[in-house]
Amino acid sequence: MALERLFRRKRPSGGNRDVPELWTKCEACGAQIYKKEFQENLHVCPKCGHHHRLPAQERVAMLADPGTFQETTRLRPLDPLGFVDTKPYVERLKAYQAETGRPDAILGGTCQIGGVPAVLLVMDYAFAGGSMGSVVGEEIARGAERAAEEGRALVIVAASGGARMQEAALSLMQMAKTVMTLDRVWARRLPYVSVLTDPTTGGVTASFAALADVILAEPGALIGFAGPRVIRQTIRQELPEGFQRSEFLLKHGMVDRVTDRRRLKEELVRVLRHLHPGVAYAPGV
Amino acid sequence: MPLEFEKPILELERRIAELKETAKATGVDLEAEIRLLEERLARLRKETYENLTPWQRVQLARAPGRPTTLDVLEKAFQDFIELHGDRAFADDPAIVGGLAYLEGEKVVVVGHQKGRDTKENLQRNFGMPHPEGYRKAMRLMDLADRFGYPFLTFVDTPGAYPGVSAEERGQAWVIAQSIQRMSRLRVPAVTVILGEGGSGGALAIAVANRVLILENAWYSVISPESCAAILWRDAKEAPKAAEALKLTAKDLLQLKVVDAIVPEPEGGAHKDPDRAIRNIKEALLKALEELKGLSPEALYEDRYRRFRSLGAFAEP
Numbered sequence: 387m388a389l390e391r392l393f394r395r396k397r398p399s400g401g402n403r404d405v406p407e408l409w410t411k412c413e414a415c416g417a418q419i420y421k422k423e424f425q426e427n428l429h430v431c432p433k434c435g436h437h438h439r440l441p442a443q444e445r446v447a448m449l450a451d452p453g454t455f456q457e458t459t460r461l462r463p464l465d466p467l468g469f470v471d472t473k474p475y476v477e478r479l480k481a482y483q484a485e486t487g488r489p490d491a492i493l494g495g496t497c498q499i500g501g502v503p504a505v506l507l508v509m510d511y512a513f514a515g516g517s518m519g520s521v522v523g524e525e526i527a528r529g530a531e532r533a534a535e536e537g538r539a540l541v542i543v544a545a546s547g548g549a550r551m552q553e554a555a556l557s558l559m560q561m562a563k564t565v566m567t568l569d570r571v572w573a574r575r576l577p578y579v580s581v582l583t584d585p586t587t588g589g590v591t592a593s594f595a596a597l598a599d600v601i602l603a604e605p606g607a608l609i610g611f612a613g614p615r616v617i618r619q620t621i622r623q624e625l626p627e628g629f630q631r632s633e634f635l636l637k638h639g640m641v642d643r644v645t646d647r648r649r650l651k652e653e654l655v656r657v658l659r660h661l662h663p664g665v666a667y668a669p670g671v
Numbered sequence: 672m673p674l675e676f677e678k679p680i681l682e683l684e685r686r687i688a689e690l691k692e693t694a695k696a697t698g699v700d701l702e703a704e705i706r707l708l709e710e711r712l713a714r715l716r717k718e719t720y721e722n723l724t725p726w727q728r729v730q731l732a733r734a735p736g737r738p739t740t741l742d743v744l745e746k747a748f749q750d751f752i753e754l755h756g757d758r759a760f761a762d763d764p765a766i767v768g769g770l771a772y773l774e775g776e777k778v779v780v781v782g783h784q785k786g787r788d789t790k791e792n793l794q795r796n797f798g799m800p801h802p803e804g805y806r807k808a809m810r811l812m813d814l815a816d817r818f819g820y821p822f823l824t825f826v827d828t829p830g831a832y833p834g835v836s837a838e839e840r841g842q843a844w845v846i847a848q849s850i851q852r853m854s855r856l857r858v859p860a861v862t863v864i865l866g867e868g869g870s871g872g873a874l875a876i877a878v879a880n881r882v883l884i885l886e887n888a889w890y891s892v893i894s895p896e897s898c899a900a901i902l903w904r905d906a907k908e909a910p911k912a913a914e915a916l917k918l919t920a921k922d923l924l925q926l927k928v929v930d931a932i933v934p935e936p937e938g939g940a941h942k943d944p945d946r947a948i949r950n951i952k953e954a955l956l957k958a959l960e961e962l963k964g965l966s967p968e969a970l971y972e973d974r975y976r977r978f979r980s981l982g983a984f985a986e987p
């Protein structure tokens with residue numbers, strides 16, 4: 387895909403090998419997979435179906451119609467609290483920026499999805515665990531406002547450990563901010579679809595991600611409010627099998643569908659075409 | 672149980688009382704000694720309470736005897752009638768709410784409720800709500816909106832309950848919904864952070880036009896202990912985390928996360944709860960006065976603008 391090439395970045399090489407690694411290993415079943423096949427299969431193991439985390443630019447490439455994506459996310463983070471733990475926040479930010487080539491944990495812009503005009507926002511787990519600080523909150527707010535102004539559908543792909551600790555109360559306030567701007571989308575009767583991927587927890591689940599018209603979740607994704615470690619510590623018991631996974635959430639009524647990544651675009655398009663008032667009867671894709 | 676930094680003060684108070692007792696019982700003139708100790712006490716108090724560290728404030732925010740939502744309702748309001756249940760699953764004792772009058776004005780009130788002793792704390796789950804608590808809160812928001820009465824909330828929670836049952840019943844979903852419901856109120860909404868403002872579990876009922884905070888309360892995205900456990904890999908580093916998180920009333924005012932600070936009596940609200948509650952009432956009335964005359968739509972837009980403007984970032 388053209389977009390895939392557009393977004394491809396030089397990764398820091400892992401050693402002195404000049405021969406590129408041709409094979410990769412499934413995290414779940416251990417199967418050796420030819421890298422090219424793995425990529426074409428959207429990072430889903432062809433043997434066991436395990437969904438590996440998908441880099442943000444590849445997510446955009448798989449969802450946006452080819453050649454339609456215009457990036458809008460360019461805000462840069464600050465360090466409003468002068469936060470220092472074992473390392474200063476500004477240094478952590480620099481490291482993440484160098485690693486991902488992105489100013490913060492979100493990649494988004496305008497595009498067409500199955501011909502439906504959309505604002506597509508993808509959280510980047512590789513950047514500080516996809517955590518939501520001021521930049522992520524503001525980009526989501528602006529994305530929602532843009533969708534409302536331009537008559538676009540809103541699609542947000544969540545992948546996040548929650549609110550960003552290093553911006554503390556300001557991160558918390560992003561939960562309210564993002565939720566409130568969704569009202570603008572509602573007021574224009576435009577669809578908002580939330581795609582929950584592994585992992586989506588904390589303040590991201592408990593704000594915009596949970597409030598979509600339609601919520602799709604990828605198979606096996608960890609989704610919840612509190613993280614499993616915290617819950618285990620609180621109740622001092624082992625957690626039930628499959629707890630907080632997509633299928634568990636479907637069973638408990640929290641998501642609309644668990645959708646295999648290889649069918650995600652197709653389902654997303656069907657939902658968007660149905661809900662978007664600007665699209666007439668359009669069965670199939 | 673006194674807090675660690677209160678101990679030297681309490682010790683000095685005890686010695687002064689003892690001396691006074693002795694003077695009275697024996698008739699010996701100890702006035703000079705007493706005066707000396709009293710001066711020392713005044714200095715020690717000033718030194719301690721004017722230089723409280725964030726971590727010491729966190730401890731004050733959790734001090735037993737600090738006014739809870741029900742204490743405020745009993746003393747600052749009239750005729751509180753508690754309403755129970757979420758009409759779906761259960762009544763959550765960690766969140767209380769109902770109808771009340773504030774200086775004769777009809778209001779609807781919701782707040783986290785911690786126990787005032789160990790037994791009550793267990794019953795109230797230490798003020799950590801389950802989804803049904805937030806559903807009850809949303810029901811009362813509906814009520815306030817329908818009748819056009821101001822909606823007041825009191826925040827005092829370490830956080831929403833992190834447990835299996837809470838997750839099964841959609842903790843994240845109800846917090847999101849509660850934030851949304853409160854943001855859509857067409858009536859004046861005022862929040863007072865009484866003690867602990869722990870993360871999304873606090874924010875769920877704190878999306879107000881005016882957010883007030885008690886002088887020694889804290890409000891942040893995570894508790895200092897949990898933050899320390901993650902970033903320092905040691906919960907014992909909580910004092911450092913408390914510092915880094917900028918979670919005190921003063922810091923939050925600077926960040927515009929809160930709009931005003933409600934003063935506490937010297938030594939903290941637990942030293943003189945009645946006075947703290949009088950201050951809370953005064954601050955509430957002032958906030959409501961400021962919102963008077965705003966139309967339902969203007970109240971919504973005011974709240975929208977308030978939260979829309981929060982955050983720090985640089986344009987490219």
Ligand SMILES: [Zn+2]
Binds near residue numbers: 425
């Ligand atoms: Zn790939």
Ligand SMILES: [Zn+2]
Binds near residue numbers: 413431432433
């Ligand atoms: Zn596999």
